[in-house]
Amino acid sequence: MIELRHYIFRRLSFNFFLLMVCSMPFHLHAQDDTDSILLNSDSAVVASDDDNYDQNKSTRLPEEASFRRVPDTTVGRMKKEKDFAYANDPGYWIKQEKKYSKGFWDYVFGFFESTAVRVIFYILLGGLIIFVLYRVIVLNDLFIFYASKKQKKNFEETPTQELEPGMIDARIKESIDQKQFSLAVRYLYLKTLYALNDKNWIQFHVEATNKEYLNQLSSYKQIKEFRFLTQVYEYVWYGKFDISEQQFLLVYQDFKNFQTAI
Numbered sequence: 001m002i003e004l005r006h007y008i009f010r011r012l013s014f015n016f017f018l019l020m021v022c023s024m025p026f027h028l029h030a031q032d033d034t035d036s037i038l039l040n041s042d043s044a045v046v047a048s049d050d051d052n053y054d055q056n057k058s059t060r061l062p063e064e065a066s067f068r069r070v071p072d073t074t075v076g077r078m079k080k081e082k083d084f085a086y087a088n089d090p091g092y093w094i095k096q097e098k099k100y101s102k103g104f105w106d107y108v109f110g111f112f113e114s115t116a117v118r119v120i121f122y123i124l125l126g127g128l129i130i131f132v133l134y135r136v137i138v139l140n141d142l143f144i145f146y147a148s149k150k151q152k153k154n155f156e157e158t159p160t161q162e163l164e165p166g167m168i169d170a171r172i173k174e175s176i177d178q179k180q181f182s183l184a185v186r187y188l189y190l191k192t193l194y195a196l197n198d199k200n201w202i203q204f205h206v207e208a209t210n211k212e213y214l215n216q217l218s219s220y221k222q223i224k225e226f227r228f229l230t231q232v233y234e235y236v237w238y239g240k241f242d243i244s245e246q247q248f249l250l251v252y253q254d255f256k257n258f259q260t261a262i
Helices: 002-028 033-058 072-080 082-088 104-112 115-139 144-157 165-177 181-198 210-216 223-238 245-261
Strands: none
Touching: 104 115, 165 181, 181 223, 181 245, 210 223, 223 245
16 A cells, blocks of 8 residues: 555656656747757656656555454453453343333323222212112102002092092091191192192093193193192102101191192
């Protein structure tokens, strides 16, 4: 490589020198033609010598590159050095996976994915559905079939003559005297149905249900008061709710006020 550089340098030096020599006769021609001829002759001689030298140099080829072998002792010594200890560690060349750090939502989702939490959740959900259905049924009087059966049974147990309007007041007084306030409420409600039937607001029938009476009375402004009395009657009679004498007097007054208003 060094000889090649010397060769290039010498070649460039020779070309530069040759360029200088070629430019000199034009300046010397105005002074003396003889000198110019001699100078040209010398230049030719000089050029011939350098050219022969360069041709001899160009015939020399650069030496071929050879690979040097590092001795095993050197390799063993380098392996024992602390600076190259990492190269002998297989774990160093294994790419470390980036560890994922769990966040708040990861723990939240993990909590709800557990089997125990799922079972508890389904139990609570089932209880909520049952509670909602129960409230809908109770508030909307959807236990119509249950009420209808009990109502039919009670009317069937009572003789027909006892259902006549003229007998109602006597039955009410008798029930109050015997402290049977639940039975008294039943007769008060029955008397109210008779009064509504007389005004043609409803069509009384032994097998009709309270829900049907509410639907028939829905277009009248007294529907709110009648709905309240119906609920009281169902809670006390069908629900077997025992009321005290003081509570009965309040209910009794509500029935009397409604019967007077219609």
